[in-house]
Amino acid sequence: MADFKRKTYAEKKEELDALTRQLRDGIHDYIGSQRYTAVLDSISRFHHYSMNNSIIIGLQKPEATQVASFTTWKSMNRTINKGEHGIAIFCPVKYKTEKEFEKLDSKGVPILGDDGRPLTEKKIVNQTTFKIGYVFDVSQTSQIEGKKEYPLSFAEDLKFEVEDFDCYMRLIRDVSTVPIEIKSFRSAAKGYFSNSEKKIVIQSGMPDSQTLKTAIHELAHSYFHGKDNINPDRLTFCVAECMEFPNLGEYHDNLSLEDAVKLYHKIPADRLNAGKGIGFELHDGSIYSGGMFPLVEHDKIQIDSINAVKHYRESFEVQKAIMDMREHFPDDGYSLKSTRELQAESVAYVVCKHYGIDTSDYSFGYVTSWLEDENQLMENLDSIKACSSEIIDKMDVSLKQSFQEKYGIHTPEEMAIQLDDYLQDLDLYEYRDQEISSGSIFKETLQNIKEGNTTHIEKFLKETISDNRDVKMTEKGKELLKCLKTFQKEEPLELLTRSRGRGMKR
Template identity: 25%
Template sequence: MTVKELYENLKAGVNDLITSGKFHEYLKFQARFHRYSFSNSMLIFMQKPDATRVAGIKTWNSMGRRVKKGEKGIRIFAPLAVKVVNDDTGDEEWKIKGFKVVTVFDVAQTEGKPLPELARDLEGATVQGDRLYSLLKMASPVPIKFGQTGPAKGYYHPVKREIVLDAGQAGDDLTSTLLHEIIHAIVEKEPPKDEADRERAEIIAEGATYVVAKYFDLDTSCFSFGYVSAWAKGDNEKLIKLGNDIQKAAAELISRVEDAQKKSKVA
């Protein structure tokens, strides 16, 4: 299948989730959670290494959950961003003025309404996944290493220009994570400036992840559809508007992987 055809599959899969009754509840939960910076990931890990999903009291309350009595909060940084005018271009840009400390709690520290789940991790390892992982390591435009990543499966550091993967991952889930972070490395030249920028980056990264993985016979739809839908916040138009960016990023990585395949013994 072509990249365009695979993108259409992605769009159809995400649309099915968005229009399903179950997804309404999922969106209210999943869209409120986002990936954290390296510093905050490390802060979360140091204070509560078994944390999986964290949020402030107001967010948990809005999801029908309450923080258990006696639970100790996790302290992280929240940026204070301001708009400034670029002296050279005259364009408005977001600049970080400073940081403030905020308190969040892990889901295990809360009780109340059950949380819906649609996006699930890939389980086990396949021949296709192992083969793709080997090729991705050769095709990556930045160095890859394993380390502590806090609640995230991995992250791309745009300043250091490196990818760090959770040492506890394995199999097709690891392949999918590496693929996702390589797309970030290909597309992002600087950190996201605000939530809208982060939303755009995540839709492109996981959208392209699905396309590339499917192109090489690895199906990530059980995770990718839910992940993209959550970041699109139930608005399929956001995915459609980013279609060209998703296809362009996917095509570049596919080309890199195929070049790596030609230079290697990976069949």
């Protein structure tokens, strides 16, 4: 597990900025990569199916993701697995036939014969009928050994193991607003977040790294796109008949988002001809607390003006409000599904990277598969950073508690005792031969921990761990190092720069 370290606001911001730059640059490089070109080439080999056939395929095999005929799979060096049954579809069959038509003049008027009846002529026309054909999903096929393999996905599955995997999953469950289940389900998806069922489900049987990344991806969906996920103690909404002068006309405050939207639509747009709107009030203890800021005016979300304020740009609650409001006031060019997936996978990349888990092989390809253009990523970086910061902050708090519970060290005094005992047991400098008693460094160590002056202690522990003289003592040193970092003091933040309060209710 990556070392736990309490960071100052400036350090967190610098790290998130760096990670989102890595995300942006990584996706840019991926788009120009050979793999991206190869996948596009593979996709071009697949047939496009009609709406009716798409429905029929879904009814027969709901988990199907990529279907093609036997011939197409063979051309891609894949064979149909033994015992598999094809998925029936309607295949168009074109043929020619002779039909009789009325003769028309240059103006489209029927030409009459001597008997006054319209003259006719025979023409060859194209006709289409349908027959039953069969296709197979990629899950029903296997790569033919020794032949060229065509990439079928933008993303490469993560297959490496993760140290302290169980601890990370426990942290994710701790910060999730909905239950998380790991079980097998019939779908090609690796996981999903259900708004209606209020739960996250992760496909079982995947490697640790893929399971962990998927869990954070779905966690991001639940944070960003879950209903009733805005804390009313942190953010409320108001509706004004006149946003410029709220004291004129009808005004309602302390509303939920849903109630605000309903009231907004009930107010006639032309009652005062002054521009009705929806505003928000942030309650986070900052200098912005209690002040109303426009969220919607003239049926448009005021994204640019909101994000011009750094404090709102970095606030998860405000960014979440923008996401939720988009369902009621869609933006031009805003593709809900593609943007949601881009946001969730980007957050998964940033959070995993924060804890030393590199998901580049999967995340860059996945984001690229949903990316409509590179500007789409740039437009969402603020919301990605805000949500990533929210999850990291909560996981860090749970991580501290987890370490302290796991190793039974809850106070600076207990930490100092453990360090003193470790030094005595290690006997690195033959203290016992010098008749230096246990507890001789306790007071000094305790004072250093309370003052946050632990750099030299960390250095000592890392050196003894790297020496690896004794397996038992090495493991003990790793435990103490993790615990020591939970006692590092967090630098107090001025209200002006504080982007969010601690301990947000869930």
